[in-house]
Each structure stands twice: as structure tokens, then as C-alpha cells.
Amino acid sequence: MFNKKKIAIIGAGPGGLAAGMILAHRGHSVQIFERRPEVGGRNSPLKVQGYTFDVGPTFVMLPQAFADIFSLSGRIYEKELDIKQLNILYRLRYGNGKDFVVHYDKTELKKEFDRVFPGEWSGYEKWFKFHKIKTERVIDCLKMPYQTPWSYFNSKIIKAFRYIQAHRSVMSVLSDFFQSEDLKWSMAFQAKYLGMSPWECPGTFTILPFMEHAYGIAHYRGGVHQLSQVMARILKEEGGVIHLSRQVNKILTHNGRAIGLELADGEKILADEVIMNTDFAYGMKSLLNEEDRPSFNNDKLAKMSYSCSTFMLYLGIDGTFDLPHHNIFFGSDYRRNLDEISKLKILPQDPAFYLQNACVTDKTLAPPDKSTIYVLVPVPNLSANIDWQKEKQSYRDLIISKIEQRTEIKDISKRIEVERIITPLDWRDQLHVHEGAVFNLAHAVSQMLYLRPHNKFNDLDNLYLVGGGTHPGSGLPTILESGRIAADLISSS
Ligand SMILES: Cc1cc2nc3c(=O)[nH]c(=O)nc-3n(C[C@H](O)[C@H](O)[C@H](O)COP(=O)(O)OP(=O)(O)OC[C@H]3O[C@@H](n4cnc5c(N)ncnc54)[C@H](O)[C@@H]3O)c2cc1C
Structure with a gap:
């Protein structure tokens, strides 16, 4: 028989909203408590005198990831958002004044390669072919939860093994395909999406430029913050409730499990499951007593590496x-x-x-x-x-x-x-971003997969983590995926 649960979510960022809309669609009773007067977190709008800005994300990539999350809420992604694919992915201007215009269309891109980086196109074709397989295999691995070290003993990891390339840097992997440093930079700057240097960022993340070249970059009419606005609407249509301007001050615990929340005005909300979508280190420090989080005590948090x-x-x-x-x-x-x-x-x-x-x-x-x-x-x-x-x-x-x-x-x-x-x-x-590290915990090898904070928190039962500081990582597609993984863990618990 279906076990309808009472779920309390802290934060209406993309991670909390994704988990919430899936769980609400599955019939659970979902309430989100958001400290700000609007949804979206870093994916909010900034509206000033007729101008509308996105506060944070401006690149939308990997459309399939969004489509999958929307379909789990009974929706068709392309119908919910007014999506504009960009013909020019971006223009790069180097210190010496040279421009490189990265077109999505491969005929146009080849012309640009021949103009700016003659002789490099065959390397690009090899890069594209290798990265098609690499990206598919790595994404398969990112979609799994990593609750125990045994999670590594999995056919998906075995298939992806030679493609993960985590022991090398992004720049090193790109050097297998390209000669020009400037050209490598055009596929390396994406490490900054994770807040890292491509000379330090694991080579796994050469999948980021591939996603852009293969599946394009989109914009939503009205701004990228439409994503959170639309997810909030769907959540409400599915019966979920969003409480704005309601700050959570504490996660209530009893006998090793989370049992609810205490709000800033002292009100206590009891819940079967709690989902934390705040910035990871901020949430650990401000919402949980240190004795409730031995794996992430203050010493450990201070030693972790941030973007x-x-x-x-x-x-x-x-x-x-x-x-x-x-x-x-x-x-x-x-x-x-x-x-x-x-x-x-x-x-x-x-x-x-x-x-x-x-x-x-x-x-x-x-x-x-x-x-x-x-x-x-x-x-x-x-x-x-x-x-x-x-x-x-x-x-x-x-x-x-x-x-x-x-x-x-x-x-x-x-x-x-x-x-x-x-x-x-x-x-x-x-x-409320710890150290102002906006792309969250760094994606160093020591903070990936099993070594990244788990979506089901190990130190306390009934507490789940979503958002950029948890597995699979920072960036809208992976953050939505963290919401999906947490929703599935709750549904199967
Ligand atoms: C400048 C910038 C540019 C970015 N660009 C891109 C991009 O182009 N593409 C991309 O894919 N990603 C990008 N990102 C990364 C990432 O996608 C976004 O940061 C994303 O919004 C993070 O989502 P989240 O769910 O992890 O957390 P957040 O968006 O931070 O949401 C957390 C929510 O929790 C709320 N909260 C915090 N404390 C409490 C409390 N005590 N009680 C109640 N609520 C609380 C917050 O108010 C917030 O609404 C960018 C990030 C930044 C900052």
C-alpha cells in the first residue's frame, strides 16, 4: 500500500523544488520553507526599474536532464518553458584581441576553426567522438546514489572506468586532442562552472564543453530563473505548499533521526522526512548541532575544499x-x-x-x-x-x-x-553561502561520488540533502538530479 509521507523541505532553490515537485506528484504531502520572499535561491530574478536579470545561472545545458525531471512530475519540459536554443554558444576574446566564435552548427564551427585554429579540426572530430561515449557513461554514473563504498562495484562504473579520467586535469585531457593553448582554453573555461581551475579540476569534467557542443545551450524567455518559477508552480499544482519568508532555524532530531524543523518564530513542524536544500556547509553549521553530524563536524567542514x-x-x-x-x-x-x-x-x-x-x-x-x-x-x-x-x-x-x-x-x-x-x-x-563559495564544495576527486555529501545523510536517519553541495554536484542539471535521487530514496524507504 502507498505510504503517503509528510515531507518538509528547507529552501526553495532548484534542488528543493525538483525534489518537491516529484514527491508531490507521487502523492506525498510536501511543504517547502524558504527564508526569502521568493523562490529560486541563486536562480532568482533581480528586477529593477523595468530591467530583469538572472541573479545566478545563465547557461542551460543538457536538456534531457530537465526533460527527465519534468516527466517525473507528469509534465513535458518543452511545453512548460519557452526555450530558445542559441546558434552561437559563446564568443571568446583572448588577451591578444583574437576572437573565436563557437557556433552550435558544425559547418559554421568548422569555418571558424579553419579561420582561427587551422589544422585543429581533425582533433576536434576525435574529441567529439571520444566525448560522446565518455559523456554518456559518466552521466550514467552520476545518476546513481553513492551511499556506501560498495556503490563503486557497479557495472556502470566499470563501463565508465577508462572515461572518468579523474586522475588527470581538464587541461591534460584536452592536450590529447588539441595543440593550441587558446583552443584548449575554449573547452577548459567551463571548469569555472564548478568554480575550479582547469589545471586542477578533474579531467572527468571535459564532459561540460561536450554537452554544450553536442546538445547546445538554451535560454528561457523571461530569464533562466523561469526554471524555478515554473517548478514552484508545478509543485503547487501537485498539491505542495511553499511558505515564503519563513526561515528554518533548526532541524529537530530525536534518537538519531530528523523529526522536523523549528522556524525562526519558534513554530515547530513535524515531518516524516526532512530535505535540506540550503548551501551545504551553511546548513550543516547553522541547522544541526555538531553532535548530530560527526562526519561533518566543524573541523571537517573547515578542511573541505570550496569553490x-x-x-x-x-x-x-x-x-x-x-x-x-x-x-x-x-x-x-x-x-x-x-x-x-x-x-x-x-x-x-x-x-x-x-x-x-x-x-x-x-x-x-x-x-x-x-x-x-x-x-x-x-x-x-x-x-x-x-x-x-x-x-x-x-x-x-x-x-x-x-x-x-x-x-x-x-x-x-x-x-x-x-x-x-x-x-x-x-x-x-x-x-547564506558558506565562504561566498557560490559553486559550493569544490569538485576535487576527494569530494566526488561516494566522497561527496550523500543524498541520504549518513549521520541522521530521515534527513536528505539536495543542491550543489551534494552528489552529483553543482550546476542546474546535476542539482535537479540530486532532487530526483533524494525523491527516489524517500519513495523507496
Ligand atoms: C553567479 C552564478 C552563476 C551560475 N551559473 C550557472 C549556469 O550558468 N548554469 C548552471 O547550470 N549553474 C549555474 N550556477 C550554479 C547553480 O546552478 C546555482 O547556484 C543553483 O541555483 C544552486 O541551486 P541549489 O538548489 O543548490 O541552491 P540555492 O539556489 O542556493 O537554493 C537554496 C535555497 O535555500 C534557502 N535557504 C537558505 N537558508 C535557509 C533557511 N535557514 N531556511 C529556509 N530557507 C533557506 C535559500 O534562500 C535558497 O532559496 C551558477 C551559480 C551562481 C551563483
Whole structure:
């Protein structure tokens, strides 16, 4: 007989919403408690004077992962969201001024290879062929829970073994196929999606550029935050309830199991199962007593490795610009830039940065003849000794001058109508992100699969973890997958 459970979820980020909508569709009684006045977490909108920005994610890749999650809630992904596939994945501009436009269409891409990287196309074909199998096999492995070391003794892992390449770095794997360093960077910068340097990030993650080249990059009309908005709507249509502006202060425990939540106003909510979607280390430290989490006591949390942070500019600009949707600008020495972020822990003065010109695809995001410009600069997380209160304005000025020097928007400072800044301090204080490490726990080999926090928490029964700090990892497709794994573990318990 169906065992209808009372499920309490902490946080309405993409992970909590994915788990919630699947469980609600399966007939469980689902309630989400979200401390902010809106859903989405890092996948929220920022709306200012007619301009709409995405706070966090702007790249949507691996459509099948989204389609699978939606189908588990009885929905068709393509019908729920207005999806626009981008013809140009991104334009890369190198420190020496050279441009490389990465087209989705392979005929156009080959022309661009012949123009910018003559002689490298045959390497690309080999890369694509190898990565088709690698990606399929690695994804199969990421979809499983890793609750015990025995999980490794599995036919999927055995099949994927030679493709996992976790003992090598992303840059090392790319060197098997390509000669030009600049070309390798075009397939290495994606390690930054995990907040890591491609010289340190496990070679497994060369699957990220493959997903972009093979399945494309999408945008949702209205902004990528539509994902969380739509998942929240579906959850409610399935009978789930979302309580906004209701902060959870504590996970209630009894005899080694989670039994519910205590809210900031003191109200206690009892539940059969609790799902934690907050930032992992923040949630461990602030919601659980140390004796309830011996595997993740404060010493252990301090020793774990965390991703970089980001300095963000959200600019409402007068005018429209003939720039691709996604633009990456490398500084003159990319490796030095990445070392500054993860090893030297100093503020890069010649940083790589990402600039999104979403209005070229989606005019709904700004008033007529205006544009939203989103700028993301990877910077060290708060373990670095950087005084952001002091640096904030001068770093903003540096980035604006880089935009004027290196992009087509030469007079951006005169065109700014609306401006918002997020520093690592804001990520920590306003979005409760531990150390401002926005891409969560790093994806080092020591923090992957069984070694990443499990979706069913080992230290307490009836507590499940979803979101970027758990298995399978940071990034929307994997975060949604963490929700699916947790939902399945609960359904089968
Ligand atoms: C700048 C940036 C760019 C990114 N770009 C991409 C991209 O292009 N593509 C991609 O796939 N991924 C990207 N990511 C990574 C990742 O997809 C997003 O960060 C994603 O939103 C994380 O989802 P989550 O469910 O793990 O957590 P969150 O989105 O952080 O959700 C956690 C929720 O828990 C709530 N919460 C916290 N504490 C409490 C409490 N005590 N009580 C109640 N609620 C609480 C928070 O308010 C929040 O709503 C990006 C991230 C950032 C920051």
C-alpha cells in the first residue's frame, strides 16, 4: 500500500523544488520553507526599474536532464518553458584581441576553426567522438546514489572506468586532442562552472564543453530563473505548499533521526522526512548541532575544499548591442589569473570575465531600446584576505574600464541607468553561502561520488540533502538530479 509521507523541505532553490515537485506528484504531502520572499535561491530574478536579470545561472545545458525531471512530475519540459536554443554558444576574446566564435552548427564551427585554429579540426572530430561515449557513461554514473563504498562495484562504473579520467586535469585531457593553448582554453573555461581551475579540476569534467557542443545551450524567455518559477508552480499544482519568508532555524532530531524543523518564530513542524536544500556547509553549521553530524563536524567542514566566489555586476544600459548572448574575455595570462583565485588568493587585476547580453535573444528583459548586461568575474572566496567593503567600488571601476577597453560597449559608463553589485560578502550574508563559495564544495576527486555529501545523510536517519553541495554536484542539471535521487530514496524507504 502507498505510504503517503509528510515531507518538509528547507529552501526553495532548484534542488528543493525538483525534489518537491516529484514527491508531490507521487502523492506525498510536501511543504517547502524558504527564508526569502521568493523562490529560486541563486536562480532568482533581480528586477529593477523595468530591467530583469538572472541573479545566478545563465547557461542551460543538457536538456534531457530537465526533460527527465519534468516527466517525473507528469509534465513535458518543452511545453512548460519557452526555450530558445542559441546558434552561437559563446564568443571568446583572448588577451591578444583574437576572437573565436563557437557556433552550435558544425559547418559554421568548422569555418571558424579553419579561420582561427587551422589544422585543429581533425582533433576536434576525435574529441567529439571520444566525448560522446565518455559523456554518456559518466552521466550514467552520476545518476546513481553513492551511499556506501560498495556503490563503486557497479557495472556502470566499470563501463565508465577508462572515461572518468579523474586522475588527470581538464587541461591534460584536452592536450590529447588539441595543440593550441587558446583552443584548449575554449573547452577548459567551463571548469569555472564548478568554480575550479582547469589545471586542477578533474579531467572527468571535459564532459561540460561536450554537452554544450553536442546538445547546445538554451535560454528561457523571461530569464533562466523561469526554471524555478515554473517548478514552484508545478509543485503547487501537485498539491505542495511553499511558505515564503519563513526561515528554518533548526532541524529537530530525536534518537538519531530528523523529526522536523523549528522556524525562526519558534513554530515547530513535524515531518516524516526532512530535505535540506540550503548551501551545504551553511546548513550543516547553522541547522544541526555538531553532535548530530560527526562526519561533518566543524573541523571537517573547515578542511573541505570550496569553490571560488564571484564578483557580479548587473547593469541596465541605454541602447542595444550587436554582441552574442554569452561572451567570455580572457586576460593576458589565464593560468596566472586562475592561480590568483585558487592558490595566491589575491584579487585579479587582469581577470577573465563573462558578459551576458541576454536582450539580443530576449527583448522581454529590458525596456525598448535598452539592455541588461550581466557581468561575472571569478574571484577568491572569503578564505582570502580581501576586504570587500574597501575593494568593492574600485573593483567595480576596474571591471567597467575593462568592459570599455575590451568589448564593443566603449561608453558603457555613460549608458548605465541601473546598477547592482554582488560581492562574495553579499553571497555569504544575503544568500547564506558558506565562504561566498557560490559553486559550493569544490569538485576535487576527494569530494566526488561516494566522497561527496550523500543524498541520504549518513549521520541522521530521515534527513536528505539536495543542491550543489551534494552528489552529483553543482550546476542546474546535476542539482535537479540530486532532487530526483533524494525523491527516489524517500519513495523507496
Ligand atoms: C553567479 C552564478 C552563476 C551560475 N551559473 C550557472 C549556469 O550558468 N548554469 C548552471 O547550470 N549553474 C549555474 N550556477 C550554479 C547553480 O546552478 C546555482 O547556484 C543553483 O541555483 C544552486 O541551486 P541549489 O538548489 O543548490 O541552491 P540555492 O539556489 O542556493 O537554493 C537554496 C535555497 O535555500 C534557502 N535557504 C537558505 N537558508 C535557509 C533557511 N535557514 N531556511 C529556509 N530557507 C533557506 C535559500 O534562500 C535558497 O532559496 C551558477 C551559480 C551562481 C551563483
